[in-house]
Amino acid sequence: MRTWMRLSLAVLSATVIAGVSLSAQQQDFSQVQIKTTKIGPSFYTLEGQGGMIGALVGPDGVFLVDSQFAPLTDKIVAAVKQISDGRIKFLVNTHVHGDHTGGNENLGKLGVVILARPELRARLAKPAPAANGTPGTPAPAPALPVVTYTAKTIVHMNGEEIQLIPVPVAHTDGDTMVFFPGQDVLMMGDYFRTVGYPNIDRANGGSLKGMIDGLQAAIDLAKPTTKVVPGHGAMTDRAGIVAHRDMIIALRDKVAPLVQQGKTLEEVVASKPTSAYDARVPMPGTTGERFVGQLYAELKK
Numbered sequence: 364m365r366t367w368m369r370l371s372l373a374v375l376s377a378t379v380i381a382g383v384s385l386s387a388q389q390q391d392f393s394q395v396q397i398k399t400t401k402i403g404p405s406f407y408t409l410e411g412q413g414g415m416i417g418a419l420v421g422p423d424g425v426f427l428v429d430s431q432f433a434p435l436t437d438k439i440v441a442a443v444k445q446i447s448d449g450r451i452k453f454l455v456n457t458h459v460h461g462d463h464t465g466g467n468e469n470l471g472k473l474g475v476v477i478l479a480r481p482e483l484r485a486r487l488a489k490p491a492p493a494a495n496g497t498p499g500t501p502a503p504a505p506a507l508p509v510v511t512y513t514a515k516t517i518v519h520m521n522g523e524e525i526q527l528i529p530v531p532v533a534h535t536d537g538d539t540m541v542f543f544p545g546q547d548v549l550m551m552g553d554y555f556r557t558v559g560y561p562n563i564d565r566a567n568g569g570s571l572k573g574m575i576d577g578l579q580a581a582i583d584l585a586k587p588t589t590k591v592v593p594g595h596g597a598m599t600d601r602a603g604i605v606a607h608r609d610m611i612i613a614l615r616d617k618v619a620p621l622v623q624q625g626k627t628l629e630e631v632v633a634s635k636p637t638s639a640y641d642a643r644v645p646m647p648g649t650t651g652e653r654f655v656g657q658l659y660a661e662l663k664k
């Protein structure tokens with residue numbers, strides 16, 4: 364049992380770290396269709412494969428949030444043409460993972476100006492090695508953000524504000540949430556998700572405290588009416604973020620005393636600290652075990 368558990372955790376962590384780039388190469392994108400949903404007066408979400416895309420449209424052109432995988436760019440550009448004149452001017456990346464930045468190179472070559480935090484740019488240019496030591500592949504120059512920002516930055520476009528708000532060391536160390544006050548839409552990237560348990564990507568600089576602080580910042584920013592769009596999963600609202608934040612704190616407080624008692628990771632996982640939430644979290648799969656492992660590592664440090 365123990366050996367199996369240790370093995371499965373090792374495989375799990377390797378899969379989690381390598382997962383995004385592996386899946387991009389192995390997946391068949393030919394059958395993926397882009398589903399476009401209007402959620403604000405001039406705002407749409409685009410679902411295909413990978414992270415949720417947001418699009419603000421208007422007379423000045425299109426502002427995109429995240430770019431999914433490279434093989435989907437043509438379909439994404441075609442979907443944007445259905446809701447606008449197709450002139451994509453800007454793209455912001457919420458974080459470095461390939462299911463949110465994979466389309467950067469294609470869009471960069473089309474002349475789209477890419478914005479992101481410098482930490483994200485650095486990780487695209489020089490990716491962390493995989494768990495097995497395989498070095499990452501540096502992104503080509505057109506994929507790299509042209510504009511980087513270290514504090515809240517506002518893009519003025521289509522008669523409204525687009526607020527790029529850094530979220531330090533949460534899901535990764537390069538997270539940004541994007542608020543469109545004129546549309547009452549908040550796009551959060553993967554430091555908030557409504558499928559599976561949270562994911563603190565520690566190899567890419569994520570942290571438990573940063574995730575909790577970032578969720579609090581989103582709670583402070585959102586109004587009860589705000590449409591909250593997670594990196595993965597269904598749209599929700601401010602109350603959805605509060606519940607998620609409360610769950611993380613409850614799980615932290617469940618795991619912390621076990622770490623203090625000197626329990627091993629296997630013992631903590633075997634005590635099933637997530638059991639009270641497993642029926643409530645959509646599609647938990649193995650993400651509960653993954654999150655407990657991340658909590659354990661964060662609380663041990």
Ligand SMILES: [Zn+2]
Nearest residue numbers: 458460534553
């Ligand atoms: Zn991610």
